[in-house]
Amino acid sequence: MSHPRTAVVLGGGLSGLAAAWELARAGVEVTLVEKASELGGLAGSFEREGHVYPLGYHHILGRDRVLLEFLDRIGALPRVKWRRVKMLFRVREGLFDLGHPLDFLRFPMSLADKARFVRLMLRAFFKSDWSDWNERSARELIDGWGGPGVRAAIFEPLTRLKFELACEDVSGAWLGARLHFREGSSAFGYIPGANWTQVLCHGVEKLVRDAGVRVIAPALLSRLEAESGRVVAVHTTNGQRLAADVFVSTVPTEVLTRLLPDEAERLAGVRYSALLSVICSTRQPLGREFYWLNLPTLDRAACGVFDLTALNPTLSPAGERAVNFVTHLGGRDRPLFALSDEALIDRYREDFATIFGFPLEARWWHVARVAMYSPVLVKGYRNPPVRSPRHPNLYFAGNYRTFPSIVSTGTALGSGVETAREVLAAGGA
Numbered sequence: 001m002s003h004p005r006t007a008v009v010l011g012g013g014l015s016g017l018a019a020a021w022e023l024a025r026a027g028v029e030v031t032l033v034e035k036a037s038e039l040g041g042l043a044g045s046f047e048r049e050g051h052v053y054p055l056g057y058h059h060i061l062g063r064d065r066v067l068l069e070f071l072d073r074i075g076a077l078p079r080v081k082w083r084r085v086k087m088l089f090r091v092r093e094g095l096f097d098l099g100h101p102l103d104f105l106r107f108p109m110s111l112a113d114k115a116r117f118v119r120l121m122l123r124a125f126f127k128s129d130w131s132d133w134n135e136r137s138a139r140e141l142i143d144g145w146g147g148p149g150v151r152a153a154i155f156e157p158l159t160r161l162k163f164e165l166a167c168e169d170v171s172g173a174w175l176g177a178r179l180h181f182r183e184g185s186s187a188f189g190y191i192p193g194a195n196w197t198q199v200l201c202h203g204v205e206k207l208v209r210d211a212g213v214r215v216i217a218p219a220l221l222s223r224l225e226a227e228s229g230r231v232v233a234v235h236t237t238n239g240q241r242l243a244a245d246v247f248v249s250t251v252p253t254e255v256l257t258r259l260l261p262d263e264a265e266r267l268a269g270v271r272y273s274a275l276l277s278v279i280c281s282t283r284q285p286l287g288r289e290f291y292w293l294n295l296p297t298l299d300r301a302a303c304g305v306f307d308l309t310a311l312n313p314t315l316s317p318a319g320e321r322a323v324n325f326v327t328h329l330g331g332r333d334r335p336l337f338a339l340s341d342e343a344l345i346d347r348y349r350e351d352f353a354t355i356f357g358f359p360l361e362a363r364w365w366h367v368a369r370v371a372m373y374s375p376v377l378v379k380g381y382r383n384p385p386v387r388s389p390r391h392p393n394l395y396f397a398g399n400y401r402t403f404p405s406i407v408s409t410g411t412a413l414g415s416g417v418e419t420a421r422e423v424l425a426a427g428g429a
């Protein structure tokens with residue numbers, strides 16, 4: 001079958017890399033444009049004293065089929081180790097591990113609601129297709145399958161933490177798919193002696209370069225040029241004009257609509273949450289073993305604290321642990337997002353002292369601000385189409401298109417591959 005001769009991929013995160021690779025290995029001449037000097041986007045890394053850390057907590061999910069396929073393709077799958085980690089919930093009464101029978105019994109919720117919670121989790125586990133919940137809310141799902149008591153004790157605080165929204169306003173399909181994945185109770189994967197996201201990004205970048213993709217990075221896209229209903233070229237701020245037959249956008253939809261305002265109408269419904277991820281290194285024991293500590297009391301700056309070394313003990317130098325404070329914000333206009341690094345770190349220090357009862361002594365800090373992290377998955381959220389109805393040679397990939405699935409490295413890779421296959425299936429542009 002004929003296929004377009006040339007393509008430009010916008011964005012060098014995992015969805016852009018996967019799209020570029022799939023197109024290039026089918027014989028398309030591909031150029032990929034990324035604003036950062038390193039490829040990988042949200043799955044990127046930073047280095048401190050010879051050790052490489054992810055920008056924020058990242059674990060491999062055993063059900064993330066496409067991620068496992070890519071890890072296998074780059075030869076890293078045999079290095080993956082699996083570990084059951086502890087996930088804690090902080091409520092007024094203290095810290096609870098809901099996976100532990102004694103803690104579950106002690107958790108401040110009636111016995112009847114605990115039984116309803118288990119029923120909800122079991123029903124969600126056995127349901128894989130959530131499309132019938134697309135138009136319904138998380139509130140309907142929890143009240144129907146669990147009960148209002150379960151919602152009030154567990155899910156209202158969690159949806160507020162994640163999106164600053166009540167269950168009423170959050171998509172039922174999204175929550176159902178998340179519960180189906182059982183992220184909290186399955187073993188998580190990591191690669192000993194490495195930061196696995198760096199292994200993945202480097203491995204996929206090598207696939208892409210070996211397939212002949214031309215990578216332009218760093219280069220900030222400034223504009224898409226359209227003519228007679230087709231995109232003809234992209235422009236970068238350093239004056240490059242890149243023409244092609246087809247264009248695959250993997251940048252957030254809010255970025256794309258700035259580059260090509262004609263697309264705004266269709267993509268306006270996708271609103272992005274923001275995220276703060278701050279990592280520090282400490283030699284202090286934390287006094288409580290956990291990987292993931294949820295803070296649904298909603299009285300702290302952080303939504304969650306992760307001890308990254310509890311999953312991968314080799315991430316930090318021996319005797320040190322990497323502690324990751326994470327805050328989800330309804331949007332990048334929230335005051336916390338604009339705090340200086342020092343002020344933000346002070347807020348997280350306060351959180352730490354309140355939770356653990358002693359002051360945090362950190363050797364270094366790293367602050368990452370993600371202005372557009374994930375679409376806010378409101379009730380009624382729908383994926384934008386894979387191909388623009390207005391500009392038929394413009395295609396979309398990325399995690400704003402993988403609803404209601406959990407947002408992950410694997411879904412990003414999968415979305416890139418799927419979109420590239422649509423491009424190829426459409427034939428000669």
Ligand SMILES: Cc1cc2nc3c(=O)[nH]c(=O)nc-3n(C[C@H](O)[C@H](O)[C@H](O)COP(=O)(O)OP(=O)(O)OC[C@H]3O[C@@H](n4cnc5c(N)ncnc54)[C@H](O)[C@@H]3O)c2cc1C
Pocket residue numbers: 010011012013014015016033034035036040041042043055056057058059060061064067219220221222250251252255275277326370373397398399407408409410412
């Ligand atoms: C804190 C955190 C924790 C996570 N935890 C996990 C986990 O445990 N497990 C898991 O599998 N996944 C996890 N994820 C999700 C995973 O990292 C993402 O889903 C995935 O990396 C998204 O890839 P993407 O290509 O769709 O988007 P992005 O990575 O956002 O890629 C978009 C790219 O476009 C570029 N771009 C934007 N604007 C422009 C422009 N104007 N010009 C040029 N380039 C531009 C960006 O720089 C970026 O590289 C986590 C993410 C975060 C942030």
